[in-house]
Amino acid sequence: MKDIKDLFKRYYTKELENNKDKTVYDLFEWTKRDVLLKNHKTGKVLVDMKDLEFPAHYSQNAVDIIASKYFRKAGVNNELGYENSMRMVAHRMVNFWTESLVDEGIITTDEEKDIYYDEMVYGLLNQMYAPNSPQWFNTGLHLSYGITGGQNDLFYYDETEKKVVKSKDTYSRTQASACFILSIEDKLLGDHSISEQYVTETKLFKGGSGTGTNFSNIRAIGENLTGGGVSSGLMSFLKGLDRNAGAIKSGGTTRRAAKMVCLDIDHPEIEEFILWKAKEEDKVRALSKMGYDADIDGEAYETVSGQNSNNSLRISDDFMRKVRNLGENPNETITLKGRVDERVNRDIEVAKLWEEFNDAACKSADPAPQFTDTFNAWHTCPAGEDGELYAKHNMLNSTNPCGEYAFLDDTSCNLASLNIYRFYDVEKNHLDVRGLKHMIGLNQLLLEASIHWGQFPTVDIARKTYMFRTTGLGLANSASLLMALGIPYDSEEARALSAAIMGLITGESYHVSALMAKAVGTFEKYGINKPYMNRVIRNHARVAGALDSELEELHYEPFRVNHGVLQNIGHVELSDTLKESWMEAVEQGEKYGYRNAQVSVIAPTGTISFAMDCAATSIEPFFSHVVYKKLVGGGYMTIANPIIEVALKNLGYSRDEIKDIMDYVGKEENGMVVDGKIEGAPHLKEEHYPIFDTANVCGTGRRFIHHYGHVYMVAALTPLVSGAISKTVNLPKEATVEDFKEVHIRSWETGVKGISLYRDGSKFAQPLNTKIDYKDENLALENLTYDALLSYAKEAKNHMPKSSSVAGNRREKMTGIRAGHTHPAQIEDVKVYITVNRNVRGEISEIYMTTDREGTLITGLLNSLSKTISVMLQYHIPPKDISRMLRGQKYEPYGFVSKHPYIKNVSSISDLISKVIDIELGDFSRVQIKPEENDVLTRSRSRFVNAQFEEVATKQLSLVVDERDVKDIIKDAEKNGEKIYDSVCPTCQSTRMVKNGTCKVCLDCGTTTGCS
Secondary structure, X not given: OOOHHHHOOOOOOHHHOOOOOXXXXXXXXXXXXXXXXXXXXXXXXXXXXEEEEEEOOOOHHHHHHHHHHHOOOOOOOOOOOOOOEHHHHHHHHHHHHHHHHHHHOOOOOHHHHHHHHHHHHHHHHOOOEEEOHHHHHHOOHHHHHOOOOOOOOOEEEEOOOOEEEEOOOOOOOXXXXXXXXXXXXXXXXXXXXXXXXXXXXXXXXXOOOEXXXXXXXXXXXXXXXXXXXXXXXXXXXXXXXXXHHHHHHOOOOOOOOEEEEEEEOOOOOHHHHHHHHHHHHHHHHHHHHOOOOOOOOOHHHHHOOOOOOEEEEEEOHHHHHHHHOOOOOOOOEEEEOOOOOHHHOEEEEHHHHHHHHHHHHHHHOOOEEEEHHHHHHOOOOOOOOOOOOOOHHHOOOOOOOOOOOOOOOOEEEEEEEEEHHHHEEOOOXXXXXXXXXXXXHHHHHHHHHHHHOEOEOOHHHHHHHHHHOOEEEEEXXXXXXXXXXXXXXXXXXXXXXXXXXXXXXHHHHHHHHHHHHHHHOOOOOHHHHHHHHHHHHHHHHHHHOOOOOXXXXXXXXXXXXXXXXXXXXXXXXXXXXXXXXXXXXXXXXXXXXXXOOOOEOEOOOHHHHHHOOOOOOOOOOOOOOXXXXXXXXXXXXXXXXXXXXXXXXXXXXXXXXXXXXXXXXXXXXXXXXXXXXXXXXXXXXXXXXXXXXXXOOOOOOOOOOOHHHHHHHHHHHHHHOOOOEOOEEEEOOOOOHHHHHHHHHHHHHOOOOEOEEEEOOOOOOOOOOOOOOOOOOOOOHHHOOHHHHHHHHHHHHHOOOOOOOOOOOOOOOOOOOOEEEEEEEEEOOEEEEEEEEEOOOOOEEEEEEEEOOOOOHHHHHHHHHHHHHHHHHHOOOOHHHHHHHHOOOOOOOOEEEEOOOOOOEEOOHHHHHHHHHHHHOOOOOOOOOOOOOOOHHHHHHOOOOHHHHHHHHHHHHHHHOOHHHHOOOOOOOOOOOOOOOOOOOOOOOOOOEEEEOOEEEEOOOOOEOOOO
16 A cells, blocks of 8 residues: 555445445444443432444443443434434544544545445444544534534644644534543642642543653652742642542543552652552551441542552663662662752662562552653654653653553543454454454544544643644454464464554554655654654564564564464464565655654553453453353343354364353353353363463363463563553462562563553452461451351360360350341342341340242352351350451342341341341441330340350450460361452442453443543
């Protein structure tokens, strides 16, 4: 392709070429669908829309997410007043991009206009690509419906006037960017000040976008102020900005705030920053033991700071070399430097800082590393806007919240992602490389169009976005393609194929960018950055295998695309096309320059991946073999991942063998998949197990992708991406601080720019590690699991002196007729009856629970809990300790409680039991309704003396239990321990929030904590 005109050809819409009676919308079968979404906690209806029009192949999940998140709900000039068809959404976005490209001069004929419109509508409706969320929210509302939205202090660069001007309204242009990087200066007032940071962040959060900032300019605590006195320090301002983000998140905006906070490794407050979240997690644990809701959006987390951002350390090569040298020189140091005042300078041991960083990351999943020198080795514009080569303000100092967009401060990027699996023909087992290349070019035009008719939240961002025109095209659903092709995620073949695909996306994007430059000119600041940008492009081309010469000015050896492996696995066309695109990118760029300073990123693709019906997000592997298929009208059907079936077919398994394997993986009990593992499946060859490895252990299986498998995938793709990659490395709960150190060092050595590590259980709101270290002198009953606490009680009996007659030396079983109360309660549609019985002395000695759900898992759970708690009580474990242990646990069913006179909301059945025990002990502090004086419960309780007995029993138990004797006898509670379940979605209250890149996404409604 030698000219931008060559891109305007019909590839997917050829049948429209000579057929005037058909439109692109006629190429799809359409159906009417309903959307009903409820709050999982309260049952309140969030969205109720009927007779919505969608292509027939869309899943109910995609329909729900697109309709609830992206359909315009008001102001539409049709009889309904709102969008009710995917046709309308596709038209308003694609029509806007098309008209923008006409205005820019890239599209010059009616034929080109028609072709571009039809091909882009086809690709969007066929779920082959999706732009980032702000495009769906904002783009085309005025052009299609006349919606203006008022004046919102948005700006754009007027090419005619050669200056930034204010937009006349909100929607004539589009705010299409999801990713922003802001600068901040060390001053309270004025442009780029700390005060202005509040305003700018608020403006961005309100529009559904995220921000990233490097705060290293802010002076540390104790540094002198110009007007006298000393600074309150960086952390005081970070805590204030964190609260601001939390308030915007809570304000009912389009989506929750997304925020990245970066700090250079030599800042004087670096230790406080490193330990910030880990210390706050300790506070959450303490608050949870006091009964506060410890969900990520609950009371405990709302009370502590640092919960509204992803935190990253900007780490230099010099620091990492000293880390690697600690074996030879354990006394290596670095100097922490005051920003304006040398009096606060101090040396600190590298080993100490390294230990604190890895320990904090292991405990709380923050902070994450960003390797500054690796970022800047691929920087296309180190001369920036003013020509000051490699000045601090012209370096890559921060990223957006999820870590994929890395460019100059006060710039923005709009993103789109390609659903790679949609270019794969399941029947032919073939990847359509030509179609992929074609769609890459068309998507770069949409991103360019969104800059041309775009608008931005600040004057500086409007100017610099125009001056550099960065775009971010990426991919999604690569795990589906790998599995379908029978390629293990952690393999040379997977890395070669994934790198080649991402390399093609970046190479073809730069090729198209060069052709745009030929047609309408380069980005404004290309001239002063030309030698540096062209060097980076050549290095990309060398990694891709298109150039044979040595890498230029690169301080490390990056992963390169392995064309031998590509050809061995049958992807010769992809190999050839990759080299061809990069050769054209280099040659055309040398001639004409480039329209865009950057062209690609790999975003986490949260909400948009569901809109495209991706089985996996971004470049993440599958998390399990179980898929929750949403049903029309609500509810789910649990099935085995259908991609497994495609892979088995391509591996040569027969139809009957495939059925047996799928039945094994999706084996159900009481309507739920009970395991989901694939090891041991009938007929499945052990040599094929790695193909089906997932990020986590499935069910009772043992296999999962090793953490280095994640690191090497990122390392393979990084040198073929303009920006960076949002990626989380999953580590098991048993991972140690030493494991974190090894992964961080390996990431730096292999050229990863930035990466986030997540250990299962590192967040208190996430599943907890229930393994107990009995050497811990601070071991407390409320921290033990059911099994461990029961064992603790039994050992109390076994290790009592023979002559002792104190309470706790034997089990006192209940016999005969019991006296007590029955507490009825209903959570959602589950009725529960909790009977609390007392012995002759009036002590709580038995709890028995039943439900109307006969033969279900809930029945089994209640029977188990009844027996366990009753035995504990009969060994004289104080009821208040049992209540404390159960309190605040979160799992389904949970939410509003009916039938019970005092309890109106619980986080689980365990939490319900805890509240019932509290009531029986006379403690109504944690229930919603207090009883009257003459209530039946308060009358009957007056004759009980539980509180006095508990105090005595607790003292007596402590006298007879020798922890040194029982510590080697109590079993590991890991296998049967309870878990605090995952975060709750702030939109629909679903518990199915999962890690997605460095952010989280809700599997039910698509709400994301990131930018996509």
